[in-house]
Amino acid sequence: MEIHKTSWLMGLLVTVLFIYLLAPVILVFPISFSGDEVLRFPPTSWSLRWYEALFDNRDMLRAFWTSLTLAFVVTILSLVIGIPAAWVIVRMEFKGRDLLFNVFTAPLLLPTIVLGLAILIVFASFGLLATMRGLVLAHLVVSLPYALRILAVSLATQDRSCEEAALTLGAKPLSVFFRVTLPMLSSGIVAAAALCFLVSFDEVVITLFLTGPRISTLPVELYDYVYNTADPMVAAASVLLILLTLGVILVVERAMGLGRAFVK
Amino acid sequence: MMLERNMTASPSRTAKVAEDHLVLSEVGMTFGTADVIPSLSLAVRRGEMVAFLGPSGCGKTTTLRMIAGLIAPSRGRISVGWRDITRLPVHERDMGLVFQSYALFPHMTVSQNVAFGLEMRGIAKREIRVRVETALEMVQLGHLSDRKPRALSGGQQQRVALARALVVEPSILLLDEPLSNLDAKLRDEMRVQIRSLQQQSGITAVFVTHDQVEALSMCDRIVVMRGGHIEQFGTPGEIYEHPATPFVASFVGRTNRLSGVVEPSGRLAAAGQGLLAEGALPVGQVQIMMRPHRVALLAAHEHVPPGHNALRGRLTGITFVGDLIQANVRVGEDEITVEQPTRRSTALPLMGAEVTVSWEAGDTMVFAGGAT
Ligand SMILES: Nc1ncnc2c1ncn2[C@@H]1O[C@H](COP(=O)(O)OP(=O)(O)O)[C@@H](O)[C@H]1O
Ligand SMILES: [Mg+2]
Numbered sequence A: 001m002e003i004h005k006t007s008w009l010m011g012l013l014v015t016v017l018f019i020y021l022l023a024p025v026i027l028v029f030p031i032s033f034s035g036d037e038v039l040r041f042p043p044t045s046w047s048l049r050w051y052e053a054l055f056d057n058r059d060m061l062r063a064f065w066t067s068l069t070l071a072f073v074v075t076i077l078s079l080v081i082g083i084p085a086a087w088v089i090v091r092m093e094f095k096g097r098d099l100l101f102n103v104f105t106a107p108l109l110l111p112t113i114v115l116g117l118a119i120l121i122v123f124a125s126f127g128l129l130a131t132m133r134g135l136v137l138a139h140l141v142v143s144l145p146y147a148l149r150i151l152a153v154s155l156a157t158q159d160r161s162c163e164e165a166a167l168t169l170g171a172k173p174l175s176v177f178f179r180v181t182l183p184m185l186s187s188g189i190v191a192a193a194a195l196c197f198l199v200s201f202d203e204v205v206i207t208l209f210l211t212g213p214r215i216s217t218l219p220v221e222l223y224d225y226v227y228n229t230a231d232p233m234v235a236a237a238s239v240l241l242i243l244l245t246l247g248v249i250l251v252v253e254r255a256m257g258l259g260r261a262f263v264k
Numbered sequence B: 001m002m003l004e005r006n007m008t009a010s011p012s013r014t015a016k017v018a019e020d021h022l023v024l025s026e027v028g029m030t031f032g033t034a035d036v037i038p039s040l041s042l043a044v045r046r047g048e049m050v051a052f053l054g055p056s057g058c059g060k061t062t063t064l065r066m067i068a069g070l071i072a073p074s075r076g077r078i079s080v081g082w083r084d085i086t087r088l089p090v091h092e093r094d095m096g097l098v099f100q101s102y103a104l105f106p107h108m109t110v111s112q113n114v115a116f117g118l119e120m121r122g123i124a125k126r127e128i129r130v131r132v133e134t135a136l137e138m139v140q141l142g143h144l145s146d147r148k149p150r151a152l153s154g155g156q157q158q159r160v161a162l163a164r165a166l167v168v169e170p171s172i173l174l175l176d177e178p179l180s181n182l183d184a185k186l187r188d189e190m191r192v193q194i195r196s197l198q199q200q201s202g203i204t205a206v207f208v209t210h211d212q213v214e215a216l217s218m219c220d221r222i223v224v225m226r227g228g229h230i231e232q233f234g235t236p237g238e239i240y241e242h243p244a245t246p247f248v249a250s251f252v253g254r255t256n257r258l259s260g261v262v263e264p265s266g267r268l269a270a271a272g273q274g275l276l277a278e279g280a281l282p283v284g285q286v287q288i289m290m291r292p293h294r295v296a297l298l299a300a301h302e303h304v305p306p307g308h309n310a311l312r313g314r315l316t317g318i319t320f321v322g323d324l325i326q327a328n329v330r331v332g333e334d335e336i337t338v339e340q341p342t343r344r345s346t347a348l349p350l351m352g353a354e355v356t357v358s359w360e361a362g363d364t365m366v367f368a369g370g371a372t
Helices: A002-032 A049-056 A058-091 A097-108 A112-125 A132-157 A161-168 A173-184 A186-202 A205-210 A218-228 A233-262 B002-007 B011-015 B060-068 B110-120 B125-138 B154-166 B184-201 B212-218 B236-241 B246-251
Strands: B020-031 B034-045 B049-053 B075-080 B095-098 B172-176 B204-209 B221-226 B229-234 B256-262 B268-270 B273-275 B284-290 B296-299 B308-320 B324-331 B334-341 B354-360 B365-368
Touching (some): A002 A233, A049 A058, A049 A233, A058 A132, A058 A218, A112 A132, A161 A173, A161 B095, B020 B204, B034 B060, B034 B075, B060 B204, B125 B154, B154 B184, B204 B212, B221 B236, B221 B246, B229 B236, B268 B284, B273 B308, B308 B334, B324 B354
Antiparallel strands (some): B020 B034, B284 B365, B296 B354, B324 B334
16 A cells, blocks of 8 residues: 555656656747747747748858767767777776876866866967867867767776787787777767767857857857747757757667677 | 698698697796796697696686787796797787687677688688688588677587687697586587597697596696696596596595505505505605595405405495495595495495495505695
């Protein structure tokens, strides 16, 4: 009896919590199809006009391409730097290895606003403000720790005997890395890539310090837009963002499933 | 193609059997402060299969990894065919290693796994295909060449690992407990298969195991190891019949243990009763050992043939196991286990009865020193 009541209560609590968390996200969908001039729920008429408005907005489209390019470059660079770095930290035995790992992953704990200010000060003196290069560097600061952590954990849990087997079969250390270590790391790489992509694509706080009229990212552009206007176009943009994020997660899920299958 | 040539053992190969192939000279390994292998010296002859036999943790894997080059010995010298390879990198050693966990590449198919070593040697694609096919036929896995390792049973993975190591025709084959992850029936099959592959190809092989049956039944010679040193190096017959130490006697096969004494006159006695043994005897406290199945259980006053030992004792336990009778007999402070085949007319003596245990003088093993 007692247990029954508790589980019923738990069920209710979980449902309420779920609605509380998801309702704003779900509300975005009907609002994006609104035919009204202003943002309100429920809409009084329906249309696709805000999607049309979104695709007619040159600034928004430009920001979207900037974000996409930026996230792509940041992801590639995170992997190119993160994989060798993780390898060195996990596989080489040297003094201060743990310290290095902790320093590398420390920005994860730093308040982003502090990081943003620090980057602003440094970048200003190098003329990196409002440039693609500056945005890439700033996003790398945020994405690298994630990449490094995921890759290091994957590498540390990888069965070393496969690498040893490759060596005994006559493979030079570099061949071992490319033919055995890297393919066996594939699921970790996909996960790291997806996370870096999303982290960069969603990054607002640090980016706010670095963008301007010359260059802006989609989240920043949306933020500015909402600041000035209150029409349902942001809902349409949000829906597309949610779908993109879901798409990335889906890709990871499939790749990870395959990846896990690789590694037994 | 070369594989086929090697699989028919040539007469010249058999004639060269006595030549030393793999030689370890005073090899030692220290991990931090742990002196895992103090100093090890041994020589494996060309074409023979030698077992490293010993309890878990005695340093078998460590020794094998030093031979393969996966870890560098702290001291000593390893040579193959008189060439010093102590400092040679792993990928230049030309040794096939079969891991306890098989260590198949999970992202490659069976045939890609087997082809890997050949690719690393820069062999032509066409020849690789032929040799991979031959190697997979040899382990009866030709039909599974496109599977991924995870889709194979333990025994099949084991055979892929074996084919992968053998296809490159390494100078030496190293096997680290290759059968320990298989069930009993498969283990018997693989024992025969590994041995016949080794004999067909005439390859020098080191077989690490903690299972005395594997060592005795598969290998030409056995290195019995304990705590990082060699207790005895000999043929299975020598190891079993003439163990060099009490440890070897009790680790390889089962044994009874009696404390006894060799008097200055050379007389051997246990529990105050005189015994016969062959060979020279160490004066002082000794351990006397004999195998349970070489001991017979007799009635108290039954006739003991000449050249046999006899000890009087009291029957403390008896178990009928169908084809065997196991009996425990207390002699002085010690207990002797007797195992003898049953006969239809076997009359079981009563518990507590006075009995005689008897065995051939030649089956008596005597070791200096008291019981440890
Ligand atoms: N890398 C290592 N670092 C420290 N100790 C080790 C290492 N490898 C093995 N040992 C120790 O060396 C001893 C022998 O190990 P091993 O050669 O694996 O034994 P076996 O294969 O005979 O079971 C064990 O006590 C083990 O703990
Ligand atoms: Mg071992």
